[in-house]
Amino acid sequence: MLFNTTQFFVFLAVVLALFYLSPRGLRKYILLAASYYFYGSWNAKFIALLLTLTAIDYVAGLWLERVPSGARRKAVLIFSLAANLGFLGFFKYYNFLAGNLALATGRPVNSFLLQIVLPLGISFHTFQSMSYVIDVYRGKQPAVRNPVDYALFICFFPQLVAGPIVRARDFFRDLWGWKQPSADDVARGVFLVALGLTKKMAFADQFAQVANAYFADVAASPGALAAWSGVFAFALQIYFDFSGYTDMAIGMAKLLGFHFPINFRRPYLAASITDFWRRWHISLSTWLRDYLYIPLGGSREGRLKTYCNLMLTMLLGGLWHGASWNFLVWGGYQGALLAIERLVRGEHAAEEVWNWSYPLRAILTFALACVGWVFFRAADLKQGVYILGQMFHGNAGKLLLEPWHFELAVLALILAIGEEKREWFERAIRAPAPIYACALAAMLFCLEIFAVMDAAIPFIYFQF
Numbered sequence: 001m002l003f004n005t006t007q008f009f010v011f012l013a014v015v016l017a018l019f020y021l022s023p024r025g026l027r028k029y030i031l032l033a034a035s036y037y038f039y040g041s042w043n044a045k046f047i048a049l050l051l052t053l054t055a056i057d058y059v060a061g062l063w064l065e066r067v068p069s070g071a072r073r074k075a076v077l078i079f080s081l082a083a084n085l086g087f088l089g090f091f092k093y094y095n096f097l098a099g100n101l102a103l104a105t106g107r108p109v110n111s112f113l114l115q116i117v118l119p120l121g122i123s124f125h126t127f128q129s130m131s132y133v134i135d136v137y138r139g140k141q142p143a144v145r146n147p148v149d150y151a152l153f154i155c156f157f158p159q160l161v162a163g164p165i166v167r168a169r170d171f172f173r174d175l176w177g178w179k180q181p182s183a184d185d186v187a188r189g190v191f192l193v194a195l196g197l198t199k200k201m202a203f204a205d206q207f208a209q210v211a212n213a214y215f216a217d218v219a220a221s222p223g224a225l226a227a228w229s230g231v232f233a234f235a236l237q238i239y240f241d242f243s244g245y246t247d248m249a250i251g252m253a254k255l256l257g258f259h260f261p262i263n264f265r266r267p268y269l270a271a272s273i274t275d276f277w278r279r280w281h282i283s284l285s286t287w288l289r290d291y292l293y294i295p296l297g298g299s300r301e302g303r304l305k306t307y308c309n310l311m312l313t314m315l316l317g318g319l320w321h322g323a324s325w326n327f328l329v330w331g332g333y334q335g336a337l338l339a340i341e342r343l344v345r346g347e348h349a350a351e352e353v354w355n356w357s358y359p360l361r362a363i364l365t366f367a368l369a370c371v372g373w374v375f376f377r378a379a380d381l382k383q384g385v386y387i388l389g390q391m392f393h394g395n396a397g398k399l400l401l402e403p404w405h406f407e408l409a410v411l412a413l414i415l416a417i418g419e420e421k422r423e424w425f426e427r428a429i430r431a432p433a434p435i436y437a438c439a440l441a442a443m444l445f446c447l448e449i450f451a452v453m454d455a456a457i458p459f460i461y462f463q464f
Helices: 006-021 024-068 071-105 122-138 146-154 167-174 185-217 225-255 273-275 282-293 303-321 325-348 358-376 383-395 403-420 422-429 433-453
Strands: none
Touching: 006 024, 024 071, 024 122, 024 146, 071 122, 071 146, 122 167, 122 303, 146 383, 167 225, 167 303, 185 225, 185 403, 225 358, 225 383, 225 403, 273 282, 273 325, 273 358, 273 383, 325 358, 358 433
8 A cells, every 4th residue: 555545545544533433442453453454455474574573572672671681681682683684684685695696606596585575664664673672772761561562663554664763762652651632733744644745746756757767768868967857856756755755654643643753854955965864864864873873983983983984884774775786886975975074074064054155065965965866776887877977978968857847846945945944834734724724625636636647656765
C-alpha cells in the first residue's frame, strides 16, 4: 500500500475509526495488528523476519538490564548487533558482495542466492531497533518489559518503511503517557498529511518525469544544460518525495497521538554542506552522529582522526542507502566535503551567517549537493562519470525543463521560505475553520486532478 493511493487512505480511515472507538486498553493492539497488516500487504513472508528481529532485541534489552556489567553484558550487545547487521547484510548486501567477488575470481555465483528480495524498510527498522539496544546498554533507556509495546515501536506503520528513525525514549513517552490529540494536533496532523501528499504528487512526481527521462537515456540528451536540468529535476524530486513521505508519516502519527521529530529543515537553503546535513534526513544524520561518529572519537582526537571519522561515517551512510559502488562514491563525496569544510572553517563550518554572502553560499551548497546526486541516481559509475563530464565539459545542449517547471520551482522556493518562518505556519493552521476547510479542500482538489492524470508512483526511499 503506497501512501499516495486510495487504498491506503481507506486503510487509514478504518484504523483511525477502530482506534478511537475502542477502549483505551485495546488501542495498542489495534495499532500493532494494523501495522503488521500494512507490512504484510507488501510481502507477508517478511513478517517472520520482522518478528524474529523484534524478539531478538526485545530479549536482548531485558538481558542487558538484568546483567549490570561484565563480559556477559557486552556479549549480549554484540549478539544483538551481529544479528541485526547479519540479517541486514545478507538481504541487502549479499548480491553486491557476491557479484563483485565473482567478477574478481571468475567463479559463478549461486543463481538462487542472487534472487534474494530486499525486505521493505529493513534499513530503517534495523537502525531503530539497534539504537534501542545500544541505549539500554548505555543506561539511557530502561528495557521495555511488555513485548507488545516493543513490537509496536518497531513496526508502527506510519514510519515503518521509510522513517523517520524514531528514538525509543520519544516513542515510549507518547505510548505510555498517551494523551488525546488536541484540536491543534488534529489540525497539524491533517495539514501535514495534505502537505506531504501535495509535495509528492504536485512537485516530486512532476519533476520525476524530467529526471527519469534523462537518466533513462543520458546519451540522447547531451550537453551541460541537459545534464544540469536533469540533475536539478532529480534534486527537487528526491527532496519533495522524501520530505513529503515524512510529512505524511509525522501527520498520521499526530492523528494517533504520537509526536515524531521533524526530518527535514529546508536543506536546499543551507549555506554549507555541514549545515545541509543538519537539515537533510535529520533522523539518519543524528543516528550516524550518536551511534557511529561520536563512538569513533568524533572531533576529540585531533584533526586527522576527525577527518577520518567523518569520511568513514559518510561512507557507511552511503552504503546504508544501497549496495552499490554509486552509493559508496556518494558517501565518500559527502565525507570529503565535510572534511574540507572542517579543514577550512574549523568548528564554525555549520554556523548560519546571514549576510550579503548567504545567497552565494546557498547556491554553491545546492550545486555541490546536485553533483552528489549524480551518483545517487545514476545507473552505475560509468553513467555517473559521463553525466559529470557533460555538466562541466559538454556543449550547451538543450534545456529539458519547460517554463512551468521553473514556475513550480519558484513556488517550491516560496514554500521553503514560508516554512522557515514558523509563525506563518502557526497562523495558517489556526485560521478560522471555514477558511482552513476551504484551503484544504482546494489542496485535495488539485491532488485529485494529478491522481486522474498519473498512476501512483512509489516513494524513492521505499527501496532502502
